[in-house]
Amino acid sequence: MFHVKQPATALALVLLATPALARDNIQVxxxxxxxxxxxxxxxxxxxxxxxxxxxxxxxxxGSGLARFCEGVGENQIDIANASRPMRASEFETCQANGVTDIIEVRIGYDGIVFASQKGGASFAFTPAQWYNALAAQVVQDGQIVANPYTNWSQIDPSLPDQPILAFIPGTKHGTREVFEQRVLEQGCKDSGAEDAFVAANGGDEDAAGDSCIALRTDGLSNDIDGDYNETLARLEANPDGVGVFGLAFYENNTDTLQVATMSGVTPSTETIASGEYPVSRPLFFYVKKAHIGVIPGLKEFAEFFVSDDLAGEGGPLADYGLVADPELATTQQIVTDETVMAAPAS
Amino acid sequence: MTDIPLGDAAPAAPRPARSILETDARTRARNRAETRFRAYGLAALLVGLFFLVFLMSSILWNGLGAFTQTRFALDVELLESELDPEGTRDPAVIAKTSTFGYGDLIEAALAKAVAASGIQTDLEPGDLADILSSGAAAQIRDRVTADPSLVGQTVSFDLLASSRVDGYIKGRVTRESLADDKNLSPAHLDIVDALVADGTIARSFNMAFITGADASEKRPEEAGMGVAMVGSLYVMLTVLALALPIGVAASIYLEEFAPKNRFTDFIEVNIANLAAVPSIVYGILGLAVFIQFAELPQSAPLVGGLVLTLLTLPTIIIATRAALKAVPPSIRDAALGVGASRMQAVFHHVLPLAVPGIMTGTIIGMAHALGETAPLLLIGMVGFVASNYPDGALHGFVSPNSAMPAQVYEWAKRADPAFYERAWGGIIVLLVFLLLMNLVAVLVRRRFERRW
Known part of the structure; x- marks a missing residue:
């Protein structure tokens, strides 16, 4: 540490850290x-x-919840946004670091859509087809084999004759977990591969579940660690590619993307709200109760977020692509009462 | 060679007579090699030039659109019954109507404007509002809360059109591309066409892009660079205030006073290495030291400035030492010879002569820091941050803000394609600043530098 920049650091700290700097804005x-x-x-x-x-x-x-659980204080964030529920391990980290009272707020639902470049072939997927396209191992003629498919039409003749090339969210995204649960695990079950894995693992269902979501590593399935714009850019560079997006992103880019149906249902806020479209998930934010009353406006912000004007039907969030939560009133009550969440089941 | 005695050997065959004007094979080969080399050099230059022209033209092509914006001149009747039913004109009462309360007024005004332009439409008033920016309500509310006497009158506003309408006017959005779009339909464009014809909708210079704040993902039409520019200014002030004195003091000590031993050698090697450390490393250091240890606020330009100071210091130290080294020893010797102390020799004679070099190094170091995004990522300066101007001159150091390159990065990430244009426009603004700084550096060098 004792490089020449040390005096700079020390000087800066002495000069600037002395006055207490009260934060008056919310950090999310x-x-x-x-x-x-x-x-x-x-x-x-x-x-x-x-x-x-x-x-x-x-x-x-992942990174938002990690920062959220670092501790309580003015130099810590107040709210973490999440596209999946908090995990038990994350909750424990929070507790260990003194973030004991956490308010969990569900703001609504979001669909995950599968889209390809506009003007290309159109797709009608089922989860089983996605599983067969992306898994490291699939079941063929009753045998567990390394994934042999390189073309969508090899999986199902109804799919276009197009090479498999998928861009899916990386593991740091909450979207990935939903993709694994609602598409890959579902597809694994639907195609009967799960039973084969359970049998192969001597009845160990956890190991079978892991095999269901183990992805092929031969370059046909690509993790995107950036945001949806990166996925879009990859699709533009690879006309054969199929990408995974949030519904709101797709709705903002309908001029370049065409959406695929899943199990015969076209994704839209209506089909997601009615539960017909299978790949949807709740969106959350988490509030540190200890910060309420310390950071000005924190509770007002949380209440405003889930108010009918914003998160309700026809509000600006629904306009942008959020599927309004039918139980919004319950959520509003949770925020008003500052009800603390219980430990998630692991 | 002809003088060498050849003994009794037969005289060598006479060399063929040859004019010096005539080149032989070897010379021709050497000349060809030179011509080829020149061609390679020229080709390399042209490739570089091609990329520069390509880059510049694509930046201008993509980004100039951000400097104009489509606006909608709308007369809005500010109904007393909606905004101030009691007729108090009390600002506190009027402030109670949130932006959502203005939606009906805008829809009514829009329906009137459309009817006045003589177009028949099947669109509901609620759908018509998609022509306008969703920020229109806030714009009207701000005017009304500032001047409650407007309530009850019909006031004309110059509102922003929505980003899709703006894209249509700029040629980015077409009727075909709207086919599946939820935000705007081709029916809207018929209305827009008619309103453009009667001058209600027009495209004008977008001052708000240069002075405005960042806007949410629903309102690309409102987003501007202004607040991020202020953030960059505060970051640069911090860098200048810390890096220049520390860098110059360190260089003077190392160059003029420090003994040459293993310890100072070690420091020198480290400074050279620090200049090559990836900038994200400084970001991690800044997060650990300034935010987690020293508990400075997140997203503050002050912390950004501290981090970038660390990044700029090696550049300034290296440039300053080079400038000090370039001052001939005779100057020092003469000063010492007439009885000056070493400190007097340095501060009265050596340093003034090195100032142009120091300034050039400082400006280039700061231009480098101005374009840095990576270290800012970790200290909370990238995101939806630059949404308000700081409350006062000193607040600017600690109130949350972004910086210009971070703002460009943020826009490039957003879903609405209209932000893409904003990102390129932001690059133009950033480049103008960088070019200006480099120009100043060149001018300072030309004007003041002395060579011996």
């Missing part, structure tokens, strides 16, 4: 899927309240 970070909604709310909050506009950062659900 986390899921890039929730980010657009959070910015819309933050902007409206700044317009309609006397509090400063909250700062909203992205970074992904």
């Amino acid at each position: 970070a986390g899921s890039s899927t929730v980010l657009p909604y959070a910015t819309i709310v933050a902007e409206a909050f700044g317009e309609n309240f006397d509090f400063p506009t909250p700062v909203v950062e992205g970074g992904g659900t």
Whole structure:
């Protein structure tokens, strides 16, 4: 550490750390899927309240929750956005670091859509087809074999004769977990591969589940660690590619993307709200109760986020692509009462 | 060679008579090699030039659109019954109507404007509002809360059109591309065409892009670079205030006073190495030291400035030492010879002569820092941050802000294609600043530098 920059650091610390710097703005970070909604709310909050506009950062659900659980204090974030529920391990980290009282707020639902470049072949997928396209091992003629498929039409003649090339969210995204649960595991079950894996693992269902979501590594399935714009750029460079997007992103880019149906249902806010479209997930944000009353406007912001004006049907969030939560009133009550969440089941 | 006695050997065959004007095979080969080399050099230059022209033209092509914006001149009737039913004109009462309360007024005004332009449409008033930016309500509300006497009157506003309408006027959005779009339909464009014809909708210079704040993902039409520019200014002030004195003091000590031993050699090697450390490393250091240890606020330009100071220091130290080294020893010797102390020799004679070199190095180091995004990622300066101007001159150091390159990166990530244009426009603004700084550096060098 004792390089020449040491005096600079020391001087800066002495000069600047002495006065206590009270923070008067809310700090939010986390899921890039929730980010657009959070910015819309933050902007409206700044317009309609006397509090400063909250700062909203992205970074992904995993990194947002990691920062959230670092501790309580003015130099820690107040709210973490998440596109999946908090895991038990994350909850434990939070507890260990003194973030004991956490309010879990579900803001609504979001669909995950499968889209390819506009003008290319159109797709009608089922989860089983995705499983067969992406898994490391599939079941062929009753045998577990390394994934032999390189073309969609080899999996199912109804699919276009097009090489398999998929761009899916990387593991730091909450979207990935939903993709694994609702598409890969479902497909694994539907295609009967899960039973084969259970048999091969001597009845160990956890190991079978891991085999279901183990992806091929031969370059046909690509993890995208950036945001949806990166997926879009990869699709533009690879006309054969199929990408995984959030519904709101697709709705903003209908001029370049065409969406695929899943199990025969076209994704839209209506089909997701009715539960017909199978690949949807709830979106959350988590609030540190200890920060309420310390950071000005924190509770007002949380209440404003889930108010009918914003998160309700026909509100600006629904306009942007959020599927309004039918049980929004319950959520509003949770925020008003500052009800603390229980430990998630692991 | 002809003088060498050849003994009794037969005289060598006479060399064929040859004019010096005539080149032989070897000379021709050497000349060809030179011609080829020149061609390679020229080709390399042309390739470089091609990329530069390509880059510049694509930046201008993509980004100039951000400097104009489509606006909608709308007369809005500010109904007393909606905004101030009691007739109090009390600002506190009027502020109670949130931006959502203005939606009906805007829809009514829009329906009127469309009817006045003589177009028949099947669109509901609620759908018509998609022509306008969703920020229109806030724009009207701000005017009304600032001047409650407007309530009850019909006031004309210059509102922003939505990003899709703006894209249509700029040629980015077409009727075909709207086929599956939820935000705007081709029916809207018929209305837009008619309103453009009667001058209600027009495209004008977009001052708000240069002075405005960042906007949410639903309102690309509102987003501007202004606040991020202020953020960059505060970052640069911090860098200048810390890196210049520390860098110059360190260089003077190392160059003029420090003994030459293994310890100072070690420091020198480290400074050279620090200049090559990837900038993200400084970001991690900044997060650990300034935010987690020193508990400075997140997203503050002050912290950004501290981190970038670390990044700029090696550049300034290396440039300053080179400038000090370039001052001939005779100057020092003369000063010492007439009885000056070493400190007097340095501060009265050597340093003034090295100032142009120091300034050039400082400006280039700061231009480098101005374009840095990676270290800012980790200290919370990238995101939806630059949404408000700081409250006062000193607040600017600690109130959350972004910086210009971070703002460009943020826009490039967003879903709405209209932000893409903004990102390129932001690059133009950033490049103008960088070119200006480099120009100043060149001018300082030309004007003041002395050579011996």
